[in-house]
Amino acid sequence: MSTTLPRALPDVEHMSKDRGAKMLDRQTQKRLGMPGPEFARRYRVGELADFNQATVLDLAMLLPFAGESMNGRKDP
Amino acid sequence: MAGRTPSEAYSTFIDSMNQALFCVTAGGRLFTSGDRRNLQVGEEYGVLLAGGGAAADDREDGEPIRLNSAARLWLGVAHTFVVKNDGPERTPYRISSIAYSYFFYDEVDHRRQEVIAFQWNKNAHPPERSYPHLHVNSVITNGSPFGPRSPFRPDKFHDLHIPTGRLSLEAVIMFAIEELKVETADNRTIATVLSLLREGDRRFHAERTQTGWAHLP
Numbered sequence: 001m002s003t004t005l006p007r008a009l010p011d012v013e014h015m016s017k018d019r020g021a022k023m024l025d026r027q028t029q030k031r032l033g034m035p036g037p038e039f040a041r042r043y044r045v046g047e048l049a050d051f052n053q054a055t056v057l058d059l060a061m062l063l064p065f066a067g068e069s070m071n072g073r074k075d076p
Numbered sequence: 077m078a079g080r081t082p083s084e085a086y087s088t089f090i091d092s093m094n095q096a097l098f099c100v101t102a103g104g105r106l107f108t109s110g111d112r113r114n115l116q117v118g119e120e121y122g123v124l125l126a127g128g129g130a131a132a133d134d135r136e137d138g139e140p141i142r143l144n145s146a147a148r149l150w151l152g153v154a155h156t157f158v159v160k161n162d163g164p165e166r167t168p169y170r171i172s173s174i175a176y177s178y179f180f181y182d183e184v185d186h187r188r189q190e191v192i193a194f195q196w197n198k199n200a201h202p203p204e205r206s207y208p209h210l211h212v213n214s215v216i217t218n219g220s221p222f223g224p225r226s227p228f229r230p231d232k233f234h235d236l237h238i239p240t241g242r243l244s245l246e247a248v249i250m251f252a253i254e255e256l257k258v259e260t261a262d263n264r265t266i267a268t269v270l271s272l273l274r275e276g277d278r279r280f281h282a283e284r285t286q287t288g289w290a291h292l293p
Binding site: 009010011012013014015017019020022023024026027046052053054055057058060061062063064065067069070071 | 090091094095098104105106107108109110111112120121122124134135137138152154155156174175176177179190193195197199200201202211213
């Protein structure tokens with residue numbers, strides 16, 4: 001009888017801010033047609049209401065990778 | 077997810093995510109914006125499932141991961157957390173989640189389309205949208221093509237039991253008023269009715285003894 005051992009989990013990798021900023025920019029260009037910095041600014045001031053909101057939040061999740069806060073303030 | 081140090085709390089948290097995700101994904105890995113040796117209390121950090129790795133092409137960064145299924149499905153996972161220092165003396169540090177986005181995609185003719193997303197942003201703007209929720213993309217109803225084995229085909233979609241957080245009846249009525257624009261009865265103002273419903277919803281969560289998941293094996 002053979003036993004299948006669970007495979008080793010992949011290492012979790014730290015992503016640098018530079019790489020995170022590039023990722024944000026690439027994804028916001030691809031999915032919303034705007035640069036990452038513009039997305040960050042418009043997200044924080046609530047200027048993205050005309051876009052698919054599921055996509056907007058999905059992209060906002062990338063902000064911490066670019067060294068930005070999702071919500072522009074500390075979590076209480 | 078508590079620990080004696082931020083690093084210890086983080087390790088417990090990230091290991092559980094890693095363990096869960098890699099039950100269903102064969103490729104990719106978790107990336108984080110936080111260096112586990114230098115996590116700061118109160119700062120926001122991201123966790124992301126993506127392809128690639130340090131030595132790989134960074135064009136895979138932020139892209140979803142293909143799931144192993146008969147249909148061509150993809151999964152995107154992103155999570156945001158903060159480190160808190162408010163626990164008991166023995167394990168004072170804990171990881172506190174503040175947002176998540178779990179996105180499912182369907183692929184047909186080499187084109188990936190967003191289908192459903194489970195999301196939550198505790199600090200959403202406006203705050204009325206800060207509850208966990210489910211988005212169903214219009215591809216379900218707009219005639220977009222699906223592959224023959226896709227579980228998201230419009231003639232199959234209604235059979236899916238899509239999990240959600242447990243809702244109070246009040247939450248459903250609030251959804252009807254705020255999202256579906258259902259009118260209030262007896263000429264009561266929306267603000268009055270919503271205030272009443274929010275109070276009922278708070279009571280529901282304060283008094284409930286089951287999450288709705290406890291019966292599962």
